[in-house]
Amino acid sequence: MARTAANRAVPDGDTWVRSALAQLGRVSGVHRVGLALAEGGGRRLLFSASDRDNDLALDWCEVDAYEDVPLNHSVRTGEPVVGSLNDLASLYPAFIARQPTTTCALACVPITMADQVHGGYALFYDTLQRFDHRQLANLKEIGERLGAGLRRVQRATTYASRSLADEPVPDAALAATYSVAADPRAVAPARHFARSVLATWGIDQDTIDTAILCLSELVTNAVIHTEAGCQLRVVLDRGVLTATVRDGGSRLVVDLSRVPLEPLAVHGRGLQIVSALSSRWGSELDAVGMTVWFVLEPA
Template identity: 40%
Template sequence: MSDAEAPMAHLEVEVERAVVGDDVVRAVVADLVALPDVARVAVALTEGGGRRLRFCSVRRGDGPSTELDWCHIDAYDDVPLNDVVRTGRPILAALATLEERWPWLAEQETAAGNVAAAVVPLLGASARLGGLFLLYDRPQEFGPEQREQLEGLARRTSAALHEVSARRSGHADDALEEVLDGGSAVEHTGRTASLRLLPEPTAPREARAFLAAELRHWGVDDDVIETAQLCLSEVVTNAVHHARTVADLRISVEEAVLTVVVRDFGAGAEVVAPLDGEDPLVVYGRGLMLVEAMTDRWGSEHDAGGTTVWFSIDLAEDAAP
């Protein structure tokens, strides 16, 4: 079944009148639980600067409900959804093959009569929005056609979340924060700034100066600013040297978390984590090792349009702006 033919009847109807992200999620779970052999589905959305997932699930046979039973998953918990959100790679497997990594999941869901699982990332333009989790009560082959269908369902879910949040905010690029909070009606106190960098040797210096000026204006501690500048300089240097294109810098502070995102538009090699024992004199590897060592979280995403690298630093509650 092609992406265009993927069954999303509820979503196609609801997205036109959806007001918040929860409206989209209700439609998505209704469509997913109607797929063949699917016994349970879940949707997870990242929030809090990537510190947690906002999670809800529905089992086949559950009656219709206007309320979603949300809970939270800490970003440090070793669960399949966190793995998929971090790596951007889907997990499609029989539960028996997941027993070594997640024995509690295999035992729990096997006891419930399920035999296979599909966990698919929700990919945004510059961040991973979350993931879809499907449990099957019959064996699945997960061949190319089924993989394409699942990836198509995830793409259409991400697009619907963006469309609804853009409709509410009036600008798709500024809607990401609302999507990451599931579209809930909360007061955002975060600060955001962005800058386009030219592929020139001066780009890292310009990025450092811009970041420092914004963070000082927001009242962020000097120690945090120095750490963020050092990591940003390495990331921008990589973007300039490897992509050789303009790069977009976005910085934000929300819920005591500083998040820095750099997006280039080159189609070169994918950013990968440095390997143990990698030569520390290699600039590219050294930069990533530095970012990994000095930040609380970091990640990268490569697609046909380019590469996005991000990192987050937790701020002390009494030092956050």
């Protein structure tokens, strides 16, 4: 599915994407590169590659994040997937069978920032690779460098609408959005809304309790640290629950590795709870405020 400029993961990021593809294409021995960006942590990734016509407009396609291919696995888990095609054939037989004979080895590496995975890149090599410690460290460094650049683009991005209700929803997915006033007393009604929606969708009680705890922490953080209130959104897509909280005034991007461990550090404690209970989570800071999301996957 082609994507338009209005609903891409990086609306103002054409320059960054083209630069990233060019940088990856200069890696020695590489004849093709791919780039995937996560959309709010849910089931979808936006994918483009160096062999597409990206001159006039970036050629994105939408893919299922749970499709059993190496790059998707790397984005979901935050772990690199590397090896010769022979090495990877038993793990990804259908994907490897589709590769041309010019590809001898593959490296799929997450794009990270502040220990959060925002996407991943794939390098298709025309020669076998050692993938020793030094090479793996270089590949990780590239992913971190790309993540830092992506974060800078996000911080400068402006949107025609910041309403979560305006974001696209996958076909057959369920979605609900709620606006939270800039008042600590508004947190309880937000919890009630989310619990009622998730119960109506038939989600099991343990998952509901986990989602409500995480959402409560994020909504509380947004209300306490901004004066503009926030929105929350829950999306259920083929058994995967994605919850998002978007505020209207935060200027803080949290590096979880630097969050204090004291229980009374309320802001840090909330994010630690989200990190501990969710399958994955992340944050994006644009020119207006912060978006924080988390994912709960089926067991």
